[in-house]
Amino acid sequence: MNAPDRYERFVVPEGTKKVSYERDTKIINAASFIIEREEHTIGNIVRMQLHLDENVLFAGYKLPHPLQYKIIIRVSA
Template sequence: MSVNEVKLKKATTPLTILGNGPATSRTFCIGDEDHTLGNALRHILIRQQDVDFAGYSVPHPSEPFVHIRVQTSSETAAAALHQSCHTLSQQCQLVLEQLERLVPATKEDRIRIEQALLEDAEEEDEDEMEE
């Protein structure tokens, strides 16, 4: 690691539900995510008819998580978040399919990127084992 390289902390859990109020009002803490996922989920959540409020925050740039606040009128906040995650996944898949169809080289690039990410993850695991 170089002098200027910053290695962010890893989240200890992928998802935590904060607080213990009514099931229609929850704050979810999603690990190893930032504004990218937070804003996308907030945008999809507020378009759901049953959602009264949706917002997100990143408590601090050096912390490895995003808080997503959901308040609904009838269904549970967890169900609304689950539906939003599913919708976002479908939208991403649709964009990827269209991009790969229009630009065939994109598929080859995606495969190379996935392989590089796997190699990086393996190197990080090896580094952690050495420490």
């Protein structure tokens, strides 16, 4: 069967960072955080907590593809 191994959804490969950070070059005070091996649960929790901060103008997340086990959180302050 062509299905990926189940452990690939949870175990971060050796040499890969769990969280990485990229500044947005188009918007001032904005960035993207890429969190490996996480899904909607963590994405929604982080997004809701960021919305509680009055300095945050935008916070959202997305899953790029169902077979890519990462989320991208975008924040603008």
